[in-house]
Amino acid sequence: MKQDEIKKIFKEMGFDLVSVSEEVCVFNYEDIKMLYLPDSKDSECLRLAIPCLYEITTENKDLMAEIINETNLKIKYAKTLVISDQVWLNYECFIPENTNVEEVITHCLMVLLAMKRKLFGLIEGDNTDADKCLSKNEGKE
DSSP: OOHHHHHHHHHHTTOOOEEEETTEEEEEETTEEEEEOOOTTOTTEEEEEEEEEEEOOTTTHHHHHHHHHHHHHHSSSEEEEEETTEEEEEEEEEOOTTOOHHHHHHHHHHHHHHHHHHHHHHHHTOOHHHHHHHHHHGGGO
8 A cells, every 4th residue: 555545544534644754744643742654665564653752761771671571562563662762652564455544543543552551551650551441452453
């Protein structure tokens, strides 16, 4: 599927994608800045991210490594990454022809929100909110 078609579907879903560059579009969902990262070399890849959620410092590096690992173990499909000492959430998937892209985008967004809740639940020492969110969406994964 061409990236222009995916952008059109985002617009039809009510998202206002703002192109920052050829490789980065910004939009808001649930008051969270998200990125749509089109890949000009792979038209069948859908990649969404929540950038710069938490800063990694010398003091929290070991704890955050454990939290990131735990988050990655608990949440399917998305991964927590460290980019330039910032925690990012990333979701990538393959979109073959004849896929309901709106459903896939919706799933991506729900998983990223659940992952964000899980991450901050672990940071704050309470992950019950994230577990509730995940159990509500389990049938959708």
